[in-house]
Amino acid sequence: MGLVRRVVNLQSVEQKLLLLALLFVAGGSIAANLFGWDVQWQIPLIYAVLYVLLSVTIEIRDQQAPTASTHYRTSDEFFLSFARLVRTAERHIYTSYVRNTPPQSFQSPAAQQYFRTAVDWTRRNPGASFHRIIGVPAQEPGQSAMRQWLREHYEEMRGIANYHARIVITNSGVDAVNMAIIDDSAVLLLLTADGSFMSGHSLETAEAVNSFRDYYRSWWASAEPLESYARRTDLIAPIP
Structure with missing residues (x-):
């Protein structure tokens, strides 16, 4: 059997992981409001979500071809x-x-x-x-x-x-x-x-x-x- 090499798109993996983090933060926020939990633990994930939003925005901008x-x-x-x-x-x-x-x-x-x-x-x-x-x-x-x-x-x-x-x-x-x-x-x-x-x-x-x-x-x-x-x-x- 031949060895099949898969090229991993790190940017895609990063975005998927951070999307899961976004869902986790959203769910955690709901639970924190319901049960009165301390939400400080969510702050790093919030910053991570902001980062991915900025990353996606920059990617969209770079992919837009200028008017020739x-x-x-x-x-x-x-x-x-x-x-x-x-x-x-x-x-x-x-x-x-x-x-x-x-x-x-x-x-x-x-x-x-x-x-x-x-x-x-x-x-x-x-x-x-x-x-x-x-x-x-x-x-x-x-x-x-x-x-x-x-x-x-x-x-x-x-x-x-x-x-x-x-x-x-x-x-x-x-x-x-x-x-x-x-x-x-x-x-x-x-x-x-x-x-x-x-x-x-x-x-x-x-x-x-x-x-x-x-x-x-x-x-x-x-x-x-x-x-x-x-x-x-x-x-x-x-x-x-």
Whole structure:
């Protein structure tokens, strides 16, 4: 006959023994009330029961998987979450803004708060880095408006050493899927069309962060530095 080894789950045995202790304490309490017994002997068992209750609570909490993704129903929900994550960033933020309309097309206070938060974070964290890929339409409609905003943006951010922007020329009438990667913690995706919010999502898994970061770096490598684009296209009028 073969020897069968049984693996004993100590946590399960512990919980069963303490459940019996709980029943014993409950029964003893009833008897103590009926016959006037001293209940001090039950105190160690009461502490043991409290321990098992805490143990079970912790086990239930640990078994609950964190939410790996979030769907934002409105642009305000998306931008408020975006701003919150930006404020918690410690090392780097990668973003893209590849649309046919400039940021002013988002008129809500939540969107405006996000753009202010991004600028403030970059200024307050000189040891970190903020990267942004900006799309400029190759033709009208959209080109003039985007270049006008880009001119103002260039002046605002010039001289901030930890802000890095690159330009891609777009030929499509459809907005790109824009993204933001916050440290190693989250990826946010924004879908828009015709200047209007469609949907927003966040992914909070290491696999998603790594995949989108690799994609972003490839996109970044093919884009033109903002300073080079500004000189090449006379975005900023030369000083006479």
